[in-house]
Amino acid sequence: xxxxxxxxxxxxxxxxxxxxxxxxxxxxxxxxxxxxxxxxxxxxxxxxxxxxxxxxxxxxxxxxxxxxxxxxxxxxxxxxxxxxxxxxxxxxxxxxxxxxxxxxxxxxxxxxxxxxxxxxxxxxxxxxxxxxxxxxxxxxxxxxxxxxxxxxxxxxxxxxxxxxxxxxxxxxxxxxxxxxxxxxxxxxxxxxxxxxxxxxxxxxxxxxxxxxxxxxxxxxxxxxxxxxxxxxxxxxxxxx
Numbered sequence: 001x002x003x004x005x006x007x008x009x010x011x012x013x014x015x016x017x018x019x020x021x022x023x024x025x026x027x028x029x030x031x032x033x034x035x036x037x038x039x040x041x042x043x044x045x046x047x048x049x050x051x052x053x054x055x056x057x058x059x060x061x062x063x064x065x066x067x068x069x070x071x072x073x074x075x076x077x078x079x080x081x082x083x084x085x086x087x088x089x090x091x092x093x094x095x096x097x098x099x100x101x102x103x104x105x106x107x108x109x110x111x112x113x114x115x116x117x118x119x120x121x122x123x124x125x126x127x128x129x130x131x132x133x134x135x136x137x138x139x140x141x142x143x144x145x146x147x148x149x150x151x152x153x154x155x156x157x158x159x160x161x162x163x164x165x166x167x168x169x170x171x172x173x174x175x176x177x178x179x180x181x182x183x184x185x186x187x188x189x190x191x192x193x194x195x196x197x198x199x200x201x202x203x204x205x206x207x208x209x210x211x212x213x214x215x216x217x218x219x220x221x222x223x224x225x226x227x228x229x230x231x232x233x234x235x236x237x238x239x240x
Contacts, residue, residue, distance in 0.1 A: 003085040004030040004117075006164060008156040009095045010058040012046050016101040021046035022071060023060050025099075026154030027081060028161050030088075033170050035161050040081040041154040043068040059150040071102045079108065087111070088164050090134055090156075092118035119160060122167045134159060141166040 006028040013020035027040040043060065045068045055061050089095050092113070100110040123132035130136065134156060138145040143162045148155055222231045 002030075002032050003083070004033070004088050005082050005085055006030060006088045006157045006161045007082070007095065008089065008153040008160065009098055010060060010151060010153050011098055012048060012050050012054050014094075016098045019048065020098070021048060022098050022102055023050065023054075023065055024058065024153040025074075025078065026152070026157040027078075028154075028157040029081075030161060033165055033168070035158075039154060039157075040078065042074050042078075044074070045070045057151050059152075072106055075103070075106050075108060084115070086115055086117060088117045088119060088160065090118070090160050090163075091120045092116045117164075119164050119167060122164075126167060134163065137163045137167075 008026050009022055010024035011020050011022055022044050023046050024043050025040070029036045029038040043065060045065050047070060050060060050062045050065065096111055096113060096116060103110050119137075120132060123137055124130075127140070135145060135148070137143070138148075138159055141163060143159060143166070145159055148159065222229060225231065
């Protein structure tokens with residue numbers, strides 16, 4: 001069983017070495033390249049002010065993040081979620097630099113780039129003429145990103161999961177992420193959700209594999225359950 005974690009972060013700025021911090025982490029679990037619906041998502045108090053230019057990108061203000069947990073309180077849950085599995089990240093060096101900076105602050109083992117798949121590098125090899133931004137790749141592959149008004153770590157991870165599968169050419173083996181919308185939990189945290197996951201439909205349905213004898217035997221059994229059995233309502237005509 002191949003387990004991968006699609007991951008994205010939002011930050012207060014562009015340089016972890018100059019005091020910028022994480023403000024959001026979003027992760028989506030894939031098993032054999034299929035989204036399972038299992039997600040990890042936190043807004044994080046960066047313990048510093050959020051510059052206006054950063055807030056304009058992700059919409060997360062200093063005031064909004066003030067009552068959110070600091071990284072130290074979620075680090076164990078985060079590390080347990082990602083385990084030792086492969087991480088899938090767009091422009092991975094950026095996110096890994098910030099994650100490792102936070103992990104070093106907590107005296108934890110940093111994430112080695114050898115376990116990371118950078119989808120930006122994949123896209124550049126496959127589409128050298130670009131564009132290879134997340135929005136550009138969504139447009140190329142017909143991935144619906146209309147809910148992406150601002151950057152958001154969980155929303156972007158959900159979109160990247162679809163883009164990653166397209167980059168690998170494995171769409172036929174996966175579930176398709178459906179419509180997404182932003183919801184809010186009890187703490188006011190915005191959570192992007194996939195609300196209509198479904199397998200790709202066949203062009204023609206498979207022929208039934210239940211014989212007439214089996215159908216008759218099944219109905220005979222249901223009729224022994226009494227006239228009030230709800231299953232009787234599923235028989236629209238008598239057995240042939």
